[in-house]
Amino acid sequence: MPNPKHKTTKSKVGMRRSHHHTSPLQAVKCDKCGELKQAHTVCPACGSYKGEQVVAKKEV
Numbered sequence: 334m335p336n337p338k339h340k341t342t343k344s345k346v347g348m349r350r351s352h353h354h355t356s357p358l359q360a361v362k363c364d365k366c367g368e369l370k371q372a373h374t375v376c377p378a379c380g381s382y383k384g385e386q387v388v389a390k391k392e393v
């Protein structure tokens with residue numbers, strides 16, 4: 334049976350996994366309502382995207 338010749342050290346595992354992180358989501362202000370929202374997405378607060386109303390605003 335083929336087997337690795339040497340044990341993978343914690344150090345080598347750490348070096349390999351150093352690239353496994355994800356970058357935090359970009360938060361930008363909405364053009365319309367100024368609420369913080371995720372970039373390139375419809376605003377969850379007012380339902381607008383690039384200054385246009387694309388989703389009907391939820392009535393509270």
Ligand SMILES: [Zn+2]
Binds near residue numbers: 366377378
């Ligand atoms: Zn908005």
